[in-house]
Amino acid sequence: MIEVKGLTKRYGERTAIDQLTFHANKGEVVGFLGPNGAGKTTTMRILTGYMPPSEGEGKVAGFDLLTQGLEVRKRVGYLPESVPLYPEMTVMQYLDFMAELRQIPNRQDRVDEVMEMIRIADRADSYIGNLSKGLRQRVGLAQALLHKPEVLIMDEPMDGLDPQQQIEVKRLIREIGKEHTVMLSTHILAHAQELADRVIIIKGGKIVAEDTPERLSAQRAGGGRIYLEVAGDGAGLAEQLGRLPGLGQVRAVSDGNFEIDTLPGADVRGAIAQTVVNGGWQLLELRRDAATLEQVFIELTAGEVEAPAGAAAAEPVAEEEGDAHA
Amino acid sequence: MRNIWTVFKREFGYYFVSPVAYLVMFMFLVTLGLIFSYQLGAAAQFGGAPDVAGWVLGPFVTLALFLTELLTMRLISEEHRTGTMELIMTAPVREWELVAGKWLAALGYYGVILLVTLIYALIANSVTQPGIDIATLAVSYLGIVLFVGALLAIGLFTSTLFSNQIAAAFAALAIYLGLWLISLPFQDRADTVGDVFNYLNISSHYDNFSTGVIALSDVTYFVTLILFFLFAASQMIESRRWR
Ligand SMILES: Nc1ncnc2c1ncn2[C@@H]1O[C@H](COP(=O)(O)OP(=O)(O)O)[C@@H](O)[C@H]1O
Ligand SMILES: [Mg+2]
Numbered sequence: 001m002i003e004v005k006g007l008t009k010r011y012g013e014r015t016a017i018d019q020l021t022f023h024a025n026k027g028e029v030v031g032f033l034g035p036n037g038a039g040k041t042t043t044m045r046i047l048t049g050y051m052p053p054s055e056g057e058g059k060v061a062g063f064d065l066l067t068q069g070l071e072v073r074k075r076v077g078y079l080p081e082s083v084p085l086y087p088e089m090t091v092m093q094y095l096d097f098m099a100e101l102r103q104i105p106n107r108q109d110r111v112d113e114v115m116e117m118i119r120i121a122d123r124a125d126s127y128i129g130n131l132s133k134g135l136r137q138r139v140g141l142a143q144a145l146l147h148k149p150e151v152l153i154m155d156e157p158m159d160g161l162d163p164q165q166q167i168e169v170k171r172l173i174r175e176i177g178k179e180h181t182v183m184l185s186t187h188i189l190a191h192a193q194e195l196a197d198r199v200i201i202i203k204g205g206k207i208v209a210e211d212t213p214e215r216l217s218a219q220r221a222g223g224g225r226i227y228l229e230v231a232g233d234g235a236g237l238a239e240q241l242g243r244l245p246g247l248g249q250v251r252a253v254s255d256g257n258f259e260i261d262t263l264p265g266a267d268v269r270g271a272i273a274q275t276v277v278n279g280g281w282q283l284l285e286l287r288r289d290a291a292t293l294e295q296v297f298i299e300l301t302a303g304e305v306e307a308p309a310g311a312a313a314a315e316p317v318a319e320e321e322g323d324a325h326a
Numbered sequence: 327m328r329n330i331w332t333v334f335k336r337e338f339g340y341y342f343v344s345p346v347a348y349l350v351m352f353m354f355l356v357t358l359g360l361i362f363s364y365q366l367g368a369a370a371q372f373g374g375a376p377d378v379a380g381w382v383l384g385p386f387v388t389l390a391l392f393l394t395e396l397l398t399m400r401l402i403s404e405e406h407r408t409g410t411m412e413l414i415m416t417a418p419v420r421e422w423e424l425v426a427g428k429w430l431a432a433l434g435y436y437g438v439i440l441l442v443t444l445i446y447a448l449i450a451n452s453v454t455q456p457g458i459d460i461a462t463l464a465v466s467y468l469g470i471v472l473f474v475g476a477l478l479a480i481g482l483f484t485s486t487l488f489s490n491q492i493a494a495a496f497a498a499l500a501i502y503l504g505l506w507l508i509s510l511p512f513q514d515r516a517d518t519v520g521d522v523f524n525y526l527n528i529s530s531h532y533d534n535f536s537t538g539v540i541a542l543s544d545v546t547y548f549v550t551l552i553l554f555f556l557f558a559a560s561q562m563i564e565s566r567r568w569r
Binding site: 082 | 329336339340408409412413416418419567
């Protein structure tokens with residue numbers, strides 16, 4: 001569905017993205033994860049046909065980004081970062097306008113359908129300028145879905161939403177992800193982990209890692225980490241666990257609480273549970289450390305320390321400039 | 327092509343929720359109303375036939391030279407500033423369709439103002455025996471439409487240059503005044519140079535229309551201006567993608 005090779009974009013002297021090569025399969029939710037200024041928005045603007053790359057090539061929904069931009073635009077739905085909408089229009093007027101621009105047949109029916117789906121039908125006659133950020137986000141999503149796009153591209157869809165609204169938008173994205181190819185960007189790791197089938201981590205315009213969230217966490221830092229809690233003090237359990245294959249260090253954190261490092265690859269949770277139960281201990285909790293991908297992310301996207309001081313310091317300033325002109 | 331109509335409808339609707347657009351209409355109608363009623367009073371006192379072209383459309387041309395940039399300044403710059411351009415440019419719409427739709431909508435708004443000025447023509451007609459010359463009036467209105475069409479195309483173009491509306495407005499005003507005053511230093515020259523600069527003067531091309539004459543050179547002048555600036559506008563929008 002998305003297939004790009006060597007994508008590069010320069011703004012004057014500044015290289016925003018540098019030789020990106022990646023793909024997204026049909027029906028896949030791909031998370032584009034990176035710190036601010038990493039080049040997420042730039043990449044998405046290229047994928048949506050908003051601007052051409054300085055170098056590189058790619059196909060979206062089967063059409064060439066460089067020569068068939070109009071065809072690409074017909075098949076892509078886009079939720080831009082700041083959700084730019086016309087404040088003086090009502091939700092209904094706006095969606096009708098976008099549906100007409102996209103030449104959707106029976107567009108009144110489709111607009112009603114999408115408003116139901118996104119749950120904004122009750123705000124159909126509200127002026128967009130009066131809507132909360134969460135509702136505007138939903139109007140933006142509705143707009144992106146009107147034409148049943150083959151590919152849906154969302155730039156920081158959770159940004160600026162309160163936790164309740166985030167849950168709602170996540171639910172929508174999961175629902176949408178069942179039918180559409182979805183690419184969403186975020187600088188918040190937990191969102192990528194929760195929503196994406198596959199995560200592409202970018203930093204300074206370059207891809208630094210790409211895999212499923214599970215495998216990414218397993219691959220790095222000697223695998224993952226598992227927390228285990230049993231009733232009582234769990235005396236002797238550490239020794240027994242130490243004999244299991246695929247485990248690294250086993251530490252007793254406190255009475256009955258253990259931290260287990262796992263080696264890359266195998267899922268050892270079943271074996272651990274077995275050992276606990278067979279040994280006559282009572283299993284209270286067994287969970288994989290959710291923070292592990294976080295460590296991967298920090299590990300991969302840190303390194304600013306080693307980068308030339310000037311380049312790192314210039315980044316945030318330049319980014320604000322870029323956004324203002326966008 | 328259908329996109330032009332879609333853009334037209336949205337844009338045309340915008341003028342009726344825009345305070346600036348109402349203000350511009352208000353300025354036109356109040357100023358023209360005052361001039362017309364004063365002239366009508368003077369004509370009643372001292373004799374003389376009502377002259378719609380001279381009393382209404384002449385001042386209309388002058389007002390348009392000073393006010394049109396207020397209608398056009400937001401057209402593209404606002405979409406760039408607020409980011410709505412991003413959604414337009416990722417919809418399957420061509421640049422020229424966007425430009426044509428916006429231009430036609432602005433022309434439509436001017437059309438509404440012009441329709442209101444027909445009241446003055448009706449009044450003039452009712453106090454004149456056997457009535458005013460309808461053919462001449464129609465030609466004058468055609469000239470006005472071409473004239474404001476050119477001003478709108480220029481303003482639309484300058485609006486593609488800046489994200490700041492005020493800058494877009496001043497740039498348009500500078501071009502309007504330039505085209506209006508360009509011949510001033512050459513007015514008395516009867517040579518080729520004088521001819522060229524007099525040809526470039528925008529208001530002189532309206533003058534023939536106001537006397538009921540449709541001259542090819544005048545039509546060509548306006549149509550060329552319109553096409554040139556609309557084309558330049560859509561090229562500018564396209565080129566901004568590449569930056
Ligand atoms: N229009 C622009 N002009 C100049 N530089 C830009 C522009 N847009 C983005 N940049 C620069 O490109 C880099 C990547 O930006 P962006 O794609 O917005 O990153 P992200 O979305 O990941 O935060 C940043 O360093 C930013 O300053
Ligand atoms: Mg961004």
